[in-house]
Amino acid sequence: MPQSMEYREFGRTGVRVSPIGMGTYYDIGWIAASALGIKINLKEKISAIRKGIEAGINLIDTAEFYRSESVVSMAIRDYDREKLFVATKVFPTHLRPEKLIRACDRSLRLLGTDYIDLYQVHFPNFRVPVSETMQAMERLADDGKIRHIGISNFSLPKMIEAEQSLKKHSLASTQMHYNLNHRSVEKDILPHCRENGIALMAYYPLGHGKLAELPHGQAEAAAAIASKYGLRTDAQVALNYLLSSDRCVFPIPRASNPQHVAENSLLGGNLFDREDMDTLTSLFA
Numbered sequence: 001m002p003q004s005m006e007y008r009e010f011g012r013t014g015v016r017v018s019p020i021g022m023g024t025y026y027d028i029g030w031i032a033a034s035a036l037g038i039k040i041n042l043k044e045k046i047s048a049i050r051k052g053i054e055a056g057i058n059l060i061d062t063a064e065f066y067r068s069e070s071v072v073s074m075a076i077r078d079y080d081r082e083k084l085f086v087a088t089k090v091f092p093t094h095l096r097p098e099k100l101i102r103a104c105d106r107s108l109r110l111l112g113t114d115y116i117d118l119y120q121v122h123f124p125n126f127r128v129p130v131s132e133t134m135q136a137m138e139r140l141a142d143d144g145k146i147r148h149i150g151i152s153n154f155s156l157p158k159m160i161e162a163e164q165s166l167k168k169h170s171l172a173s174t175q176m177h178y179n180l181n182h183r184s185v186e187k188d189i190l191p192h193c194r195e196n197g198i199a200l201m202a203y204y205p206l207g208h209g210k211l212a213e214l215p216h217g218q219a220e221a222a223a224a225i226a227s228k229y230g231l232r233t234d235a236q237v238a239l240n241y242l243l244s245s246d247r248c249v250f251p252i253p254r255a256s257n258p259q260h261v262a263e264n265s266l267l268g269g270n271l272f273d274r275e276d277m278d279t280l281t282s283l284f285a
């Protein structure tokens with residue numbers, strides 16, 4: 001892997017991953033077409049992930065819901081599996097123990113791998129006790145099918161319930177909506193993650209693309225900050241804001257265009273200072 005990338009420990013897992021990850025939620029059109037066996041722009045998607053790996057990104061996020069586990073499988077097959085950190089998610093209708101174990105086996109098959117680095121509960125299911133799911137997660141970890149346990153879209157009280165339900169393993173991460181326009185996690189989840197050594201994967205880090213092209217006013221201010229740090233684009237400013245907010249934050253922009261991935265892989269080494277962070281938050285208040 002390129003030495004220029006500054007890897008960070010993912011939570012308290014002892015595993016170092018790239019500060020920027022790659023997301024593989026394409027869109028509902030992809031999911032619907034995939035269900036019919038049609039894979040839209042498959043080659044480009046695979047090449048985007050491969051481009052990221054070549055550039056040193058080793059954190060890859062998928063989910064059974066996205067129907068992109070097989071894309072990840074095709075993209076990673078020629079690389080050293082131990083150097084990659086593959087995260088997937090179980091759908092909320094599969095949180096009872098037997099269903100969870102079946103879903104995990106399916107994801108392992110689709111990913112073409114013997115283990116999942118991070119297995120995340122995609123959303124809580126209020127009909128299934130968190131403790132029941134977490135115990136089954138621990139069984140998967142004990143069986144070597146998964147290495148770490150994560151959650152996504154859990155409120156802070158639900159997150160604490162998940163942490164307290166784990167007896168032998170610790171919660172490695174949560175995954176939440178977090179970007180310059182959507183900073184509610186900074187009030188509670190981010191401080192909790194910081195204090196407890198839990199990684200926070202930021203999804204929609206580019207506001208689903210909106211933050212990659214800022215409107216007049218915000219664009220000029222972002223450009224002034226960008227030039228101080230050797231950055232070129234609005235997207236890089238938006239992602240670097242998240243990377244600078246705390247070392248526990250790992251943004252996972254979607255990777256379907258190889259050029260975007262190459263650009264995103266350059267981030268992580270030159271964090272914004274307090275003053276520039278404040279300027280950015282005042283622009284997006």
Ligand SMILES: NC(=O)c1ccc[n+]([C@@H]2O[C@H](COP(=O)([O-])OP(=O)(O)OC[C@H]3O[C@@H](n4cnc5c(N)ncnc54)[C@H](OP(=O)(O)O)[C@@H]3O)[C@@H](O)[C@H]2O)c1
Pocket residue numbers: 022023024025026061062122152153175176202203204205206207208209210212233235236252253254255256257260261263264
């Ligand atoms: N846990 C959850 O509930 C949840 C929910 C939603 C998403 N996610 C995860 O988070 C990931 C990211 O979310 P998202 O894909 O919806 O939104 P996003 O990453 O905020 O935005 C994606 C858009 O930004 C573009 N982009 C990426 N890098 C860029 C760059 N350097 N310059 C300009 N544009 C750039 C992408 O274009 P290209 O694709 O053409 O590169 C795409 O149009 C998903 O892929 C998924 O893994 C998780």
